[in-house]
Amino acid sequence: MKKTIILSLLCMILAIPATAQPGYRYGRPRVQTVGRHGNELIAWHSYYFGLRLGLNASHVNSDSPILDGNGVQSGLNLGFVAGTQLTYRAPLFFETGLYYSQKGGKSGSGPEKFTYDLNYLEVPLLIKYKHFVGNQTSIQPYAGGYLAVGTDGEIKNYGSRTAFSSFDNGYFQRFDGGLKIGCGVGFNMLYLDASYDIGLANIGQDSFDDTHNGCFTLNIGVNF
Secondary structure (H helix, E strand, C coil): CHHHHHHHHHHHHHHHHHHCCCCCCCCCCCEEEEEEECCEEEEEECEEEEEEEEEEEEEEEECCCCCCCCECEEEEEEEEEEEEEEECCEEEEEEEEEEEEEEEEEECCHHHCEEEEEEEEEEEEEEEECEECCCCEEEEEEEEEEEEEEEECEEEECCCCEEEECCCCCCECCEEEEEEEEEEEEECCEEEEEEEEEECCCCECCCCCCEEEEEEEEEEEEEC
8 A cells, every 4th residue: 555655645746847938947847026126127936835755764773772773674654745936046945844754773693673654744954056057957056954743663573573662662762853964956846866864863762871863864856
């Protein structure tokens, strides 16, 4: 069922650029006149909205030998974004949005294997620069931070063959936050990017053992 939903969303995202109006320039969808500078009329492209779908490859670093990951956990990343241009003098944007992001990690092996899913609602807070290398193509490096709250997740202890909630059994706290760096590429309405989250918040419930998320993400999407 999950695979069917993901494939359907991906097909919708890929199909949207085909319906774009001729001459549409990605990242420049809305023009707003804001006044004059001397005799020059100032018109600049002020905001955009977008949909994103991608894959996470996440891990957990911890002082605790139980939680310190030696493997990568894969997950889904799904959300929408909104961006606004900060100044008409440069293609510099502030971008935020809301994602459902599946993170987590693995530790141990064989009968000592221990996996944990950590699923979040995540808000990015990014500064993005759009460098146009063609009429419809742009390179978009960005940096900033993120804030997240845990919604659900499951810990599996393969040694005892038990499973329980990630956030309600003394292992993980729900709040997370950190830095996000990445780079996107836009062509017409289509958008691709890669990013990495550096968790700064201690997500472990034991204050003596620092535990942090790390996550590499690949996204595909569209902007309107």
